[in-house]
Amino acid sequence: MSDIPVRQVDAGPNPDRIYVRSTTGFYQKLRTVTLWTLMGLYFAACWIQINGRPLVHFDLPERQFHLLGTTFWPQDFFILTLLLIIAAFGLFFVTTLFGRIWCGFTCPQTAWTFIFMWVEEKVEGSRNQRMKLDRKGSLSQWLPRKVLKHALWLGIGFWTGVTFVGYFYPIRELVPDLFTFSVTTGWAVFWIGFFSVATYLNAGWMREKVCLYVCPYARFQSVMFSPDTRTVTYDANRGEPRGPRRKDTDRAEAGLGDCIDCSICVQVCPTGIDIRNGMQYECLDCGLCVDACNQVMDRMGYDRGLIRYATEREVEGQPRRRFQPRTLGYGVAMALLLGTMAVLLMQRDTLDIEVSRDRGGLYQTGPNATIENSYSLKLSNRTNQTRELSVRVAGPEGTHLLEPIAMELGPLDTRSLPAVVRIPQRELEGMSTPVTFEVIAEGSEARNSAETPFIGPRP
Ligand code: SF4
Ligand code: SF4
Structure with missing residues (x-):
């Protein structure tokens, strides 16, 4: 193709600023x-x-x-991380199909x-x-x-x-x-x-300087592009040679393409580029130059679409492949992650219990040759309903709570409370015996447990 002539567009009095022309369409x-x-x-x-x-x-x-x-809750951090990864794959998926429409529209x-x-x-x-x-x-x-x-x-x-x-x-x-x-x-x-x-x-x-110099997405999005990515494209085969003319000029006779070199597509561009120079990383795929040029084409009585969303293959007259392997790859990865997230969401605990030993002492001696340990429990109700909760403790024969624990916990409420466990000394496995606290929501399957050591005297 012969060289494309370039005409300077009036950039306005302040060279650091783009005077964007508004358009409709x-x-x-x-x-x-x-x-x-x-x-x-x-x-x-x-x-x-x-x-x-x-x-x-x-x-x-x-x-x-x-x-x-x-x-x-903080324990669900993994699900939120998955959500961010899914969003990233979603962005990649859309970019392979439609270029940078995220930038231009959202x-x-x-x-x-x-x-x-x-x-x-x-x-x-x-x-x-x-x-x-x-x-x-x-x-x-x-x-x-x-x-x-x-x-x-x-x-x-x-x-x-x-x-x-x-x-x-x-x-x-x-x-x-x-x-x-x-x-x-x-x-x-x-x-x-x-x-x-x-x-x-x-x-x-x-404004556009954030897109051009700060945003990392602008820098790496080109690696996701392929000849089948639909993006704003100037059809140079149809538009060149460009040049001004009267509306009734015969293009073929004058040796002109469809571009009348009015520069309106440049004036409406929020990043100030000339899309007729080919694909550029500054292009946000906002489509404003498409709207502007379509209006010019209408006024000239030419077909719309001199600038349009098209793939490289389409502009070259080849059929477009709708799905490329990488698009399918991103789509499959997204579907798998969505499925995983749904399963994790359904399986996540709606009841939580945290146990910590009291720092006051290792153990106390109770009546009838028993040993007692004191703990702090933190119970969380992760639903939007009030629940009746009870706590029990499991361990060697004779393990029990000194005071039974049953309470009502409001929606998304968390409560800390003390608990004392008593075990006959003869049943202890040594200085440290594992015991398990379990919290149960009455009238439902929900339960959760936490294991902790019970400290006794040296045997
Ligand atoms: S708006 Fe269309 S006709 Fe005018 S300069 Fe741009 S491409 Fe050419
Ligand atoms: S070239 Fe067109 S699509 Fe790209 S940023 Fe400028 S106006 Fe938007």
């Missing part, structure tokens, strides 16, 4: 739905409650993680940049108006708009920080505490400040 609508939905979920999930508990909440003091009505950096750009456009106007304002706007025009824009950005950043902390500090307490200046923990104030500033800088100032 199918992919912009899709992005609007996905990004607003995800942001809405982020801002709402900590307020929504199921059975009196937030939809998502990290309760650090109680060492509990509430997710969609299920509560996870990534938080994209979502917050999207809302900040929306605010910018509402306050300062369209791309041309913003460039004009920065180039030759008078101070009286420039200053109020800039102040308002940055104040709104800071407001969104602040609420993002409050919401983030609200996943750790109950938001229904945090918000009133904040506005009455009675937040009792310094870390909450620190993290609100940190996330406010980080959001403002990331989405307001750094």
Whole structure:
């Protein structure tokens, strides 16, 4: 193919900044739905409650993680790790099929940049108006708009920080505490400040630079691409030679392809690249250039799809293979991990018992040649229902609790209590004899046990 001519696009008065032109179309609508939905979920999930508990909440003091009505404990850490691995495989699976649609349609950096750009456009106007304002706007025009824009950005950043902390500090307490200046923990104030500033800088100032220079995913996603990965592609066979022309120009006669070199696809690109130069790691697969170019094609009376989601094979006129071995591999790995997680979830303990020996002494001597040991028990009810619990102890003949233990434990409640075990001295196996505490939930199959040593005198 002959060399593709390059025309410089007006980048605006500030070379460090991309003046993105807004566009409309199918992919912009899709992005609007996905990004607003995800942001809405982020801002709402900590307020929504199921059975009196937030939809998502990290309760650090109680060492509990509430997710969609299920509560996870430190012992369930493995299940949560599996969930993260499944999410990673899910990302790989989708990337092999559709390229970086995560970046273009769902990534938080994209979502917050999207809302900040929306605010910018509402306050300062369209791309041309913003460039004009920065180039030759008078101070009286420039200053109020800039102040308002940055104040709104800071407001969104602040609420993002409050919401983030609200996943750790109950938001229904945090918000009133904040506005009455009675937040009792310094870390909450620190993290609100940190996330406010980080959001403002990331989405307001750094924007695409986070994708280009900070995000690791941008760096390694290309290894998942193959000639069958569907990604935003400029059809150079159809578009070149590019060049301006009147609408009624005969392309064949003028020796032109379908690209009229209007540069609108570059102006709408949030990372400022020209997709006509081929696949680039800066491309987020957001589809905005597809929308923009389709509008140009409509105006020219040409077929849509000069820029489109396509695989390398499709653009070369070859049939597309829908599933490649690596896609199947990621899919199978994901299915296996999902199955494992489901089994682990179903089998996880709903009742827990921890036993520790009292530090007061090794043992006490009881009546009738018996020996006593004192323990601390910690019982946890990991369900959302109140349960009747009883504890028993098993060991050599005659092992028993000095005081029987039976209690009611509320949903997700944990209680510590003392227990004294007595064993006839003649039954001891030596200085250390194993005994087992067992907690049982009345009226159910749930039970759990913990073994611990019972210390006696030297034989
Ligand atoms: S929007 Fe389409 S026609 Fe215009 S420069 Fe880009 S590829 Fe060419
Ligand atoms: S080249 Fe197109 S799809 Fe890629 S980031 Fe730019 S506008 Fe989005």
